[in-house]
Amino acid sequence: MKIIKTGLEGAIMLETDVFGDNRGYFTESYNKLRFEEAGIDCAFIQENHSFSQAAGTLRGLHYQLAPMAQTKLVQVVTGAIYDVVVDIRQGSPSYGQWTGVILSESNNRLLLVPRGFAHGFCTLTANTHVFYKVDQYYSKTHDRGILWSDPELGIVWPSSDLVLSDKDKLHPCLQDADNNFHIE
Numbered sequence: 422m423k424i425i426k427t428g429l430e431g432a433i434m435l436e437t438d439v440f441g442d443n444r445g446y447f448t449e450s451y452n453k454l455r456f457e458e459a460g461i462d463c464a465f466i467q468e469n470h471s472f473s474q475a476a477g478t479l480r481g482l483h484y485q486l487a488p489m490a491q492t493k494l495v496q497v498v499t500g501a502i503y504d505v506v507v508d509i510r511q512g513s514p515s516y517g518q519w520t521g522v523i524l525s526e527s528n529n530r531l532l533l534v535p536r537g538f539a540h541g542f543c544t545l546t547a548n549t550h551v552f553y554k555v556d557q558y559y560s561k562t563h564d565r566g567i568l569w570s571d572p573e574l575g576i577v578w579p580s581s582d583l584v585l586s587d588k589d590k591l592h593p594c595l596q597d598a599d600n601n602f603h604i605e
């Protein structure tokens with residue numbers, strides 16, 4: 422497993438080892454020991470699967486407030502996404518900064534989204550299946566969002582013809598969002 426740094430401390434990309442043969446390939450998409458060796462100590466307790474029909478479907482930017490904050494390990498099984506994380510930890514040198522990576526069915530890359538980061542993605546293909554593990558349960562009362570188009574963030578999304586949920590059209594900008602993440 423290869424560890425690839427993103428522009429944001431703590432948000433890392435993982436490239437799994439792929440064993441191809443005449444049938445196709447095999448890869449370990451998660452191995453607790455390998456993660457621990459890489460200094461990633463997460464106990465994943467829920468796995469989510471989202472399916473998006475259209476290319477240009479944008480889900481985000483989402484996070485859960487502490488104490489229900491989640492680390493997420495994101496993987497694309499079919500199709501491709503532009504996956505974005507935003508550091509929303511107050512006091513962080515990279516507070517308000519974002520980075521984006523492409524995860525696809527063929528690049529064997531996963532993105533680790535730490536607690537204290539907002540997360541969202543835009544599908545690059547139709548019929549995209551995204552799987553992600555989380556280390557805290559879903560909590561509707563802690564679930565929060567930041568507007569995908571917050572001008573202060575200036576995220577450059579890969580499409581302007583977007584499909585959004587009603588909820589995601591109405592989130593506040595980062596400066597007005599509920600946020601109980603702080604670092605020293």
Ligand SMILES: Cc1cn([C@H]2C[C@H](O)[C@@H](COP(=O)(O)OP(=O)(O)O[C@H]3O[C@@H](C)C(=O)[C@@H](O)[C@H]3O)O2)c(=O)[nH]c1=O
Nearest residue numbers: 469471480481482483484493540541542558559586588
């Ligand atoms: C996230 C989630 C949603 N739900 C329910 C709530 C709602 O009725 C329905 C759809 O929820 P949403 O519209 O929030 O789904 P979605 O917009 O796909 O939300 C997801 O977006 C990506 C970017 C993330 O990072 C995830 O953590 C999650 O927030 O599913 C659960 O039951 N469990 C869960 O873990």
